[in-house]
Amino acid sequence: xxxxxxxxxxxxxxxxxxxxxxxxxxxxxxxxxxxxxxxxxxxxxxxxxxxxxxxxxxxxxxxxxxxxxxxxxxxxxxxxxxxxxxxxxxxxxxxxxxxxxxxxxxxxxxxxxxxxxxxxxxxxxxxxxxxxxxxxxxxxxxxxxxxxxxxxxxxxxxxxxxxxxxxxxxxx
Amino acid sequence: xxxxxxxxxxxxxxxxxxxxxxxxxxxxxxxxxxxxxxxxxxxxxxxxxxxxxxxxxxxxxxxxxxxxxxxxxxxxxxxxxxxxxxxxxxxxxxxxxxxxxxxxxxxxxxxxxxxxxxxxxxxxxxxxxxxxxxxxxxxxxxxxxxxxxxxxxxxxxxxxxxxxxxxxxxxxxxxxxxxxxxxxxxxxxxxxxxxxxxxxxxxxxxxxxxxxxxxxxxxxxxxxxxxxxxxxxxxxxxxxxxxxxxxxxxxxxxxxxxxxxxxxxxxxxxxxxxxxxxxxxxxxxxxxxxxxxxxxxxxxxxxxxxxxxxxxxxxxxxxxxxxxxxxxxxxxxxxxxxxxxxxxxxxxxxxxxxxxxxxxxxxxxxxxxxxxxxxxxxxxxxxxxxxxxxxxxxxxxxxxxxxxxxxxxxxxxxxxxxxxxxxxxxxxxxxxxxxxxxxxxxxxxxxxxxxxxxxxxxxxxxxxxxxxxxxxxxxxxxxxxxxxxxxxxxxxxxxxxxxxxxxxxxxxxxxxxxxxxx
Numbered sequence: 199x200x201x202x203x204x205x206x207x208x209x210x211x212x213x214x215x216x217x218x219x220x221x222x223x224x225x226x227x228x229x230x231x232x233x234x235x236x237x238x239x240x241x242x243x244x245x246x247x248x249x250x251x252x253x254x255x256x257x258x259x260x261x262x263x264x265x266x267x268x269x270x271x272x273x274x275x276x277x278x279x280x281x282x283x284x285x286x287x288x289x290x291x292x293x294x295x296x297x298x299x300x301x302x303x304x305x306x307x308x309x310x311x312x313x314x315x316x317x318x319x320x321x322x323x324x325x326x327x328x329x330x331x332x333x334x335x336x337x338x339x340x341x342x343x344x345x346x347x348x349x350x351x352x353x354x355x356x357x358x359x360x361x362x363x364x365x366x367x368x369x370x
Numbered sequence: 371x372x373x374x375x376x377x378x379x380x381x382x383x384x385x386x387x388x389x390x391x392x393x394x395x396x397x398x399x400x401x402x403x404x405x406x407x408x409x410x411x412x413x414x415x416x417x418x419x420x421x422x423x424x425x426x427x428x429x430x431x432x433x434x435x436x437x438x439x440x441x442x443x444x445x446x447x448x449x450x451x452x453x454x455x456x457x458x459x460x461x462x463x464x465x466x467x468x469x470x471x472x473x474x475x476x477x478x479x480x481x482x483x484x485x486x487x488x489x490x491x492x493x494x495x496x497x498x499x500x501x502x503x504x505x506x507x508x509x510x511x512x513x514x515x516x517x518x519x520x521x522x523x524x525x526x527x528x529x530x531x532x533x534x535x536x537x538x539x540x541x542x543x544x545x546x547x548x549x550x551x552x553x554x555x556x557x558x559x560x561x562x563x564x565x566x567x568x569x570x571x572x573x574x575x576x577x578x579x580x581x582x583x584x585x586x587x588x589x590x591x592x593x594x595x596x597x598x599x600x601x602x603x604x605x606x607x608x609x610x611x612x613x614x615x616x617x618x619x620x621x622x623x624x625x626x627x628x629x630x631x632x633x634x635x636x637x638x639x640x641x642x643x644x645x646x647x648x649x650x651x652x653x654x655x656x657x658x659x660x661x662x663x664x665x666x667x668x669x670x671x672x673x674x675x676x677x678x679x680x681x682x683x684x685x686x687x688x689x690x691x692x693x694x695x696x697x698x699x700x701x702x703x704x705x706x707x708x709x710x711x712x713x714x715x716x717x718x719x720x721x722x723x724x725x726x727x728x729x730x731x732x733x734x735x736x737x738x739x740x741x742x743x744x745x746x747x748x749x750x751x752x753x754x755x756x757x758x759x760x761x762x763x764x765x766x767x768x769x770x771x772x773x774x775x776x777x778x779x780x781x782x783x784x785x786x787x788x789x790x791x792x793x794x795x796x797x798x799x800x801x802x803x804x805x806x807x808x809x810x811x812x813x814x815x816x817x818x819x820x821x822x823x824x825x826x827x828x829x830x831x832x833x834x835x836x837x838x839x840x841x842x843x844x845x846x847x848x849x850x851x852x853x854x855x856x857x858x859x860x861x862x863x864x865x866x867x868x869x870x871x872x873x874x875x876x877x878x879x880x881x882x883x884x885x886x887x888x
Contacts, residue, residue, distance in 0.1 A: 220538065220541075220542065225534065228538055232538075232541050232545075235541075235545050236545065238834075239545055239548045239549050239552065242549055242552040242553070243548075243552040243555070245556075246552050246553065246555055246556025247555075247556075258643070264559075266555070266561075267555065270501075270504060270551070270555075272553075273444075273504075273508065274548060277511045280515060281511075281515060281518075281541065284515065284518055284537075285537070288530065288533065288534065288537070291522075291525050291530055292530050292531075292534070295525070295526075295530060296527060301531065301534050301535070315796065336775075355508045363527070367527060
C-alpha cells in the first residue's frame with residue numbers, strides 16, 4: 199500500500215496537538231483538541247483507503263478508488279459536527295453559570311484533601327513516638343503549629359470559593 | 371422476521387422524531403415513548419423465542435449482500451440483551467414519568483427529555499444487533515450523544531461539571547475506537563464482523579495484537595474497566611435519578627457486550643485472556659474499596675457498578691462456553707439489580723431530601739416500602755442465596771473452577787471477597803438510612819467526608835408523599851429481579867445455549883454467510 203508521507207506527517211501533528219489540547223483545563227481548548235483529533239482520525243481513514251487519484255465507481259477494477267472509507271469519513275465528520283455544537287452549548291452554559299471556561303474542581307477531591315490534612319495534624323500533634331521522647335514532643339507541642347494554620351487557611355479558602363460560587367448562582 | 375429486526379432500531383428512532391414534534395404536549399410524548407418501548411419489548415421477546423428455536427437471523431439492509439451492505443445480526447445473546455434492556459428502559463421511563471408529574475417538571479425540561487431518551491434506546495438496541503464495526507461505532511455515538519444531553523439535563527452547575535468529565539472521556543474513547551476501525555479496515559479491507567474473524571486471523575500476530583488492544587481500550591473505557599473506570603463514579607451520580615439508573619444499567623453493559631463480541635468473534639484466539647482476568651480482579655477490588663469509603667449512596671452504588679463489571683470480565687476471560695453462559699446470566703442480573711438500586715435511591719432521595727448517608731435516618735418508619743425495595747436488590751447484588759446475584763456468582767465460580775488455571779482460582783477468591791465487601795458497604799448504608807432513628811442523625815459524627823456540605827451532591831426538597839407510579843416502577847423492577855431467581859433454570863439454560871453460540875466465531879460466520887466466507 200502506498201501512502202502519502204505528507205498526509206501521514208500532518209496526521210501525526212494533528213494527533214499530537216489534539217491530544218495536548220485535550221489535556222488542558224480550559225473547555226474551549228478541549229473543544230479545539232477534539233476537533234483536531236477528529237480530523238486526524240479522518241485523515242487516518244483517508245490514508246488507509248489507498249492511493250488517491252482514482253474515481254469511485256468508474257474504470258477498471260484496479261483503478262477504482264475505495265468509496266467505503268469516504269463514507270466513513272463523511273459519517274465521522276457529521277458526528278464531530280454534532281458533538282462540537284453540543285460542546286459549544288456546554289461551554290456557553292458553563293460560562294453563564296460560573297463565569298469560567300475551566301473544568302471545576304471535583305468536590306470529592308476537595309473533601310479528601312481537607313480530610314487528609316486533618317488526619318495528618320492529629321498524628322503530628324501527638325508527637326510522642328519520636329526517638330527523643332518527651333523533649334521532642336515538647337518542642338513539637340510548643341512550636342507554632344503550621345499545619346493547623348495551613349489547614350485553617352485551606353478550609354477558609356474552600357469556604358470562600360463556595361461562597362463565591364453560591365453568590366454567582368444566586369445572581370444568575 | 372427481517373422486518374421485526376429492523377423495527378427494533380427504527381421504532382425508537384421514529385418515535386423520537388414523533389415525540390419531538392409534540393414538544394408542547396408532554397402527555398402525548400409520554401404515550402409515544404411508553405408505547406414504542408413496549409412494542410420493542412414485545413418484538414424483542416418474539417425475536418428471542420424465534421432465534422432460540424430456529425437459530426440466529428442476519429438481516430441485510432437495503433438488499434445489499436453481506437460484506438458490502440450493513441448487516442444486523444440477532445443471535446441468542448443479542449435477543450436476550452434486547453429484551454432485558456427494553457424492559458429496563460420501559461421501567462425507568464415509567465419511573466421518570468412519575469417523577470416528572472410529581473415535580474411539576476422543574477428538574478427535567480420535558481420537551482427534550484423523552485425524544486432524547488428514545489434516541490438513547492435506539493443507540494443501545496442498535497449496538498446489540500450491529501453486525502459490522504462501523505455500525506457499532508455509529509450506535510455508540512448515537513447513545514453517547516443522547517447520554518451527553520441526559521447527563522447535563524437542566525444545566526445546573528454540578529451537572530455541567532460532571533457532564534464535562536463524562537463527555538471528554540467518552541470523546542477520547544470514541545476517537546480510539548474510530549482509529550481502531552480505520553486501522554482494521556486498512557489491514558483487512560472490511561468492517562463486517564463475520565468477515566473480520568476470517569481475515570484478521572491471516573494477519574501477522576503483532577498487528578493482530580495492536581488492533582485487539584486498541585479495540586479493547588476503546589470498549590474498556592465505555593465499560594468502565596479498572597484503569598479506565600475513574601470517570602464513572604465522578605459523573606453518574608450527578609444526573610437525575612432515573613437517568614443515573616438507566617446509565618448504570620445499560621451503558622456500561624453495552625461496552626461489556628462489545629468486549630464479548632471482540633473476544634469471542636473478532637479475535638477468538640483468546641491471547642489476552644490472562645490480561646482480561648488480571649484486569650477483572652483489579653476492577654473488582656479497586657471498585658469495591660472505593661464503594662466502602664463512600665458516604666453518598668449514589669456514589670457508593672456507582673463504585674459497586676464498576677466493581678461488578680469485573681465479574682462479567684471474569685466470565686469472558688475464562689473463555690469457555692460455561693464462562694460465557696455465566697457472564698451472560700450475570701449481565702442480565704446486573705442490569706436489572708443495579709437499575710433497581712438506583713431507582714430505590716431515587717425514592718430515598720425524594721423521601722429524605724438527600725443521598726448523603728450521614729444525613730439520612732429513620733426512613734424505615736416513615737416508608738417501610740422503600741426499605742423493602744432497596745433491601746431485596748441489595749441482598750441480590752451482595753450475592754445472598756437464593757437471589758440472582760448468588761446464582762450468577764455461583765455459575766461464574768463453577769466455570770472458573772472447571773477452568774482450573776491459577777488466575778481463575780485467584781479470581782474466585784477475589785469474587786468471594788468482593789461480594790462480601792459489597793454486602794458490607796450496602797448493609798452499612800442500609801442500616802444507617804433505614805434502621806437508625808432520625809434523632810440519632812444530628813449527633814452522629816462520620817469519619818467519611820460529607821459531600822452535601824461542600825456542594826457535592828445536590829440537595830433536593832424533602833417530599834413526604836412519593837407518587838405511587840414511582841414506587842410501582844421500582845416495585846416492578848424488584849419483581850423482575852426476583853423473577854430472575856424464580857425462573858433461573860430456563861434463563862440459565864438460555865444463557866448456556868447463548869454461551870455455546872458465541873464461544874468461537876463459527877456460528878456467527880455461518881449466520882452472516884450461509885454459503886461460507888472467503
